[in-house]
Amino acid sequence: MISRLINTVSRRLTGGSETHLFGIRSNLLERFSRILKRDRKAQVGLSIVAVVSLIAIFAPVIAPYDPMSQNFPVMQPPTFTGAHPLGTDSFGRDLLSRVVFGARLSLAVGLSAVAFGTLIGVPMGLYAGYYGGWVDDLLMRMVDTMWAFPALLIAILAVAIHGQSIWVPIFAIGFALIDDFARITRGEVLSIREEEYTLAAESIGMGKFKIMFEEILPNAVAPILVQYTVSTARAILTEATLSFLGIGVKITTPTWGSLLRQGRGFIQQAWWISIIPGLIIMITVLGINLFGDALRDAFDVKESGGT
Amino acid sequence: MNLDEPVHVQYINWMTDITQGDLGTSFFSNQPVLEMIVGVIEPTLSIGTLGMLIAVSIALPAGIISALRRYQPEDYVATILAFLGLSMPEFWIGILLVLVFATTPIPIYGYTAISQGLVSWLSHIILPAIAVGVPYGAILMRMVRSSMLEVMSEDYVRTARAKGLDENLVVFKHGLQNALIPVVTVAGILFAVLLGGVVAVELVFGVSGFGRLLIGSIQRRDFPVIQGSVITISFLFVGMNLVIDFVYTLINPQIRYGGES
Amino acid sequence: MAEPLLEVENLRTHFDTEDGRVQAVDGISFSVEHGEIFGVVGESGSGKSVTARSIMQLIESPPGVINADAIRFKGEDLLEKSPPEIREIRGGEISMIFQDPMTSLNPVMTVGEQIAEVARHHLDTSESSGFWSEMKRKYVTGASHESESWRRAIELMDMVGLPDPEQRAHEYPHQLSGGMRQRVMIAQALAGDPSLIVADEPTTALDVSVEAQILHELLELRDEFDVSVVLITHDLGVIHETCDRLAVMYAGELMEKGKTGDVFEDPKHPYTQALMKSIPQITDDREWLDVIPGSVPDLVDKPAGCPFRERCEYAFEGCTEPLVEYDVGEKHTAACHLHSDEVNKELTDRPAAPESHEGPSEQV
Numbered sequence: 001m002i003s004r005l006i007n008t009v010s011r012r013l014t015g016g017s018e019t020h021l022f023g024i025r026s027n028l029l030e031r032f033s034r035i036l037k038r039d040r041k042a043q044v045g046l047s048i049v050a051v052v053s054l055i056a057i058f059a060p061v062i063a064p065y066d067p068m069s070q071n072f073p074v075m076q077p078p079t080f081t082g083a084h085p086l087g088t089d090s091f092g093r094d095l096l097s098r099v100v101f102g103a104r105l106s107l108a109v110g111l112s113a114v115a116f117g118t119l120i121g122v123p124m125g126l127y128a129g130y131y132g133g134w135v136d137d138l139l140m141r142m143v144d145t146m147w148a149f150p151a152l153l154i155a156i157l158a159v160a161i162h163g164q165s166i167w168v169p170i171f172a173i174g175f176a177l178i179d180d181f182a183r184i185t186r187g188e189v190l191s192i193r194e195e196e197y198t199l200a201a202e203s204i205g206m207g208k209f210k211i212m213f214e215e216i217l218p219n220a221v222a223p224i225l226v227q228y229t230v231s232t233a234r235a236i237l238t239e240a241t242l243s244f245l246g247i248g249v250k251i252t253t254p255t256w257g258s259l260l261r262q263g264r265g266f267i268q269q270a271w272w273i274s275i276i277p278g279l280i281i282m283i284t285v286l287g288i289n290l291f292g293d294a295l296r297d298a299f300d301v302k303e304s305g306g307t
Numbered sequence: 308m309n310l311d312e313p314v315h316v317q318y319i320n321w322m323t324d325i326t327q328g329d330l331g332t333s334f335f336s337n338q339p340v341l342e343m344i345v346g347v348i349e350p351t352l353s354i355g356t357l358g359m360l361i362a363v364s365i366a367l368p369a370g371i372i373s374a375l376r377r378y379q380p381e382d383y384v385a386t387i388l389a390f391l392g393l394s395m396p397e398f399w400i401g402i403l404l405v406l407v408f409a410t411t412p413i414p415i416y417g418y419t420a421i422s423q424g425l426v427s428w429l430s431h432i433i434l435p436a437i438a439v440g441v442p443y444g445a446i447l448m449r450m451v452r453s454s455m456l457e458v459m460s461e462d463y464v465r466t467a468r469a470k471g472l473d474e475n476l477v478v479f480k481h482g483l484q485n486a487l488i489p490v491v492t493v494a495g496i497l498f499a500v501l502l503g504g505v506v507a508v509e510l511v512f513g514v515s516g517f518g519r520l521l522i523g524s525i526q527r528r529d530f531p532v533i534q535g536s537v538i539t540i541s542f543l544f545v546g547m548n549l550v551i552d553f554v555y556t557l558i559n560p561q562i563r564y565g566g567e568s
Numbered sequence: 569m570a571e572p573l574l575e576v577e578n579l580r581t582h583f584d585t586e587d588g589r590v591q592a593v594d595g596i597s598f599s600v601e602h603g604e605i606f607g608v609v610g611e612s613g614s615g616k617s618v619t620a621r622s623i624m625q626l627i628e629s630p631p632g633v634i635n636a637d638a639i640r641f642k643g644e645d646l647l648e649k650s651p652p653e654i655r656e657i658r659g660g661e662i663s664m665i666f667q668d669p670m671t672s673l674n675p676v677m678t679v680g681e682q683i684a685e686v687a688r689h690h691l692d693t694s695e696s697s698g699f700w701s702e703m704k705r706k707y708v709t710g711a712s713h714e715s716e717s718w719r720r721a722i723e724l725m726d727m728v729g730l731p732d733p734e735q736r737a738h739e740y741p742h743q744l745s746g747g748m749r750q751r752v753m754i755a756q757a758l759a760g761d762p763s764l765i766v767a768d769e770p771t772t773a774l775d776v777s778v779e780a781q782i783l784h785e786l787l788e789l790r791d792e793f794d795v796s797v798v799l800i801t802h803d804l805g806v807i808h809e810t811c812d813r814l815a816v817m818y819a820g821e822l823m824e825k826g827k828t829g830d831v832f833e834d835p836k837h838p839y840t841q842a843l844m845k846s847i848p849q850i851t852d853d854r855e856w857l858d859v860i861p862g863s864v865p866d867l868v869d870k871p872a873g874c875p876f877r878e879r880c881e882y883a884f885e886g887c888t889e890p891l892v893e894y895d896v897g898e899k900h901t902a903a904c905h906l907h908s909d910e911v912n913k914e915l916t917d918r919p920a921a922p923e924s925h926e927g928p929s930e931q932v
Binding site: 461462463465466467468469470471472473475476479480481484485488558559560561 | 624626652655656657658659660663664666668671672673674675676677685686689690699702703706740742753756760
């Protein structure tokens with residue numbers, strides 16, 4: 001089933017030669033490449049995202065040292081050249097290596113958290129929107145309740161119960177994102193359900209499950225994709241906040257957030273320990289946001305201002 | 308603590324206590340939790356409220372100008388600043404402010420209560436409030452912009468022009484209120500996120516507020532305080548939603564009179 | 569003869585889009601007399617709404633650009649007026665009624681205030697209509713219900729046939745029915761005491777029964793308020809019921825204009841003839857209505873010549889020449905080269921230029 005869904009979606013994205021029976025909304029990829037050609041915002045966004053992703057993937061190759069090794073002089077200011085271009089931290093660890101490995105972990109946390117929210121939220125919205133009636137009421141009341149639990153609260157509870165770990169921010173941020181995805185999917189399903197190709201599929205006796213995942217979902221992909229991008233940006237910021245507060249990853253796990261936490265006590269003496277990881281977060285999140293905004297323009301999705 | 312009672316009895320006892328304002332006592336200091344929270348809530352609410360105020364007062368004018376001057380230099384500048392603003396963690400903006408204002412008379416550490424003088428109070432919370440206000444101002448600004456753009460292409464705006472009203476009246480008398488309806492909803496959602504921001508910013512500026520109490524109690528595993536704090540956050544959240552609902556009803560007559568017709 | 573109330577000379581409005589220049593209105597001229605109801609009829613996309621908005625200068629620029637030799641209202645060229653002067657005219661001298669009264673009324677203002685504000689801006693009332701007093705009225709004190717403008721609003725609501733106007737004035741658009749909303753739009757259009765009302769598809773969004781009432785209302789108000797009306801519609805039936813004269817638009821150009829009776833009895837332009845044949849008649853024994861083959865031409869980089877020639881059954885080589893309006897009767901013109909003298913001379917032996925609307929289908 002999943003593989004069929006992926007097939008349908010990718011066909012829709014690439015506009016493959018095999019057109020779908022009742023397909024509509026052709027060719028998201030083509031629309032995006034058109035925007036990419038003339039929109040400066042999209043170009044900058046995509047470049048940043050690409051560079052940061054490459055750094056994350058090839059972290060062991062790029063980082064000059066082991067991010068955990070404490071064998072260097074303590075709190076050396078950045079020189080931008082030489083042995084420690086970005087300086088060292090209060091334990092004598094190379095900041096550049098830590099930032100590079102931080103990219104890997106921070107992106108992983110962000111993407112996993114959003115994946116968590118999507119995997120639960122999208123089916124909820126799909127069922128609620130398609131079945132309507134009491135299913136809709138039940139699922140949407142659940143979603144409304146979740147809305148009252150921001151990531152901060154869930155992280156507090158998770159840390160109190162489970163202690164710090166990389167799973168805490170993933171779970172807390174992901175959980176807080178479920179309602180966004182559920183609501184957006186439901187809204188989209190409600191309008192697609194009335195489209196003619198859905199009615200046509202119903203009239204030829206296609207099963208509900210098949211209609212939901214093969215007719216409706218692929219056509220609701222655009223706003224979900226936009227939400228995914230914007231949520232990833234938000235998730236990276238939230239991870240930073242949670243880890244900074246000490247209710248995220250363990251202090252020894254070098255995400256960008258935990259690097260910032262280590263700088264907390266030395267703002268006046270060693271500004272670079274706080275400033276550099278923050279700057280990297282800003283550039284990355286900026287890139288993802290620009291990218292998401294370009295997607296939004298390309299797919300003509302309304303700004304929801306969702307968190 | 309009646310740990311020998313069955314769980315449901317414990318739960319009922321606990322609920323009864325809460326409704327009577329008894330959130331238990333701290334493992335650590337033996338103080339009543341409610342008292343501890345009331346003692347630290349003022350700085351947090353001060354920073355949060357001023358932060359929201361700053362966010363709104365940046366977002367409204369910037370968003371409106373950006374929409375009315377779409378694709379002109381003002382719009383580009385506002386858009387770039389907004390994207391930068393919403394790409395920074397608020398506590399990190401706090402850190403930048405600490406570094407920048409370290410050598411100025413504006414205090415970068417601590418808090419003085421409002422009862423000890425308005426000026427001193429304001430000078431202590433202004434930087435933390437800016438730190439939390441900027442990212443939310445940026446998000447709100449983007450919302451105001453897109454909402455305003457949508458409203459300005461509505462038929463009733465064209466009607467207002469056809470009546471011979473000048474552009475200022477078209478925008479502010481006929482457009483603004485309609486544009487604010489969706490913005491108010493989003494502002495409510497953002498308040499939840501803003502609260503998390505205040506907690507982190509308090510740590511940067513050494514403000515002994517709710518955030519510090521909360522983080523401290525997590526580190527000390529002081530469960531009654533953690534529990535009390537979570538309940539407090541939920542209450543703030545629900546309270547804020549009531550306020551938003553009230554404002555929403557005020558500016559949207561279709562809700563106000565919905566039941567009648 | 570007194571000069572006409574409105575004279576449009578060679579109006580051309582285009583929009584610059586990504587795909588190229590869309591020439592929405594391509595050189596049209598017409599005039600509207602005092603006290604007259606002048607109909608403009610055309611398919612969707614024929615440029616009739618753009619014509620209406622061009623007169624009011626309500627075209628968003630960019631992408632829209634209005635060009636004309638002149639748009640004379642009461643002898644003065646509107647294109648030479650400054651923005652404040654144009655605002656005086658909008659709502660005060662020429663007012664407009666739009667198609668969809670649901671979306672054309674402001675959802676967050678009472679209908680009374682929406683009418684009253686026009687009176688404040690265009691009539692001599694003792695109330696200030698400056699920016700800050702309007703803002704105060706909107707956001708602080710609310711509209712005064714004792715004021716002259718409010719009384720004028722209620723009076724107008726009564727005149728356009730809204731029941732219970734004192735109550736209704738306090739209501740919001742979503743509390744009214746579609747027909748009542750359109751009456752509010754009409755009251756609003758009358759509030760500044762204009763000489764001309766431009767009604768852009770005023771009944772298209774309404775039920776048929778309500779449509780008849782609203783049209784009836786327009787006819788009565790014309791006499792009561794001594795206004796002229798430019799009525800824009802795609803519905804020939806509406807034109808037939810209400811208009812004194814009409815113009816037929818196609819692809820941004822005027823195909824034919826004349827008195828309603830003349831044009832309906834004896835349409836001279838092949839396009840008008842085709843349109844007439846596509847309306848169902850009560851006496852019809854046709855099994856199928858006639859449809860015009862083909863579709864409206866692309867307005868992007870439109871070629872010169874008659875825009876209808878691709879679909880016209882009389883098309884000949886002369887159709888690529890720029891269009892000229894030929895007199896075909898008293899105050900009756902048709903923009904079709906079949907009516908040029910040379911063609912008529914040449915064609916004397918052959919089945920001649922279309923003369924009547926039963927003609928064409930039998931000839932073929």
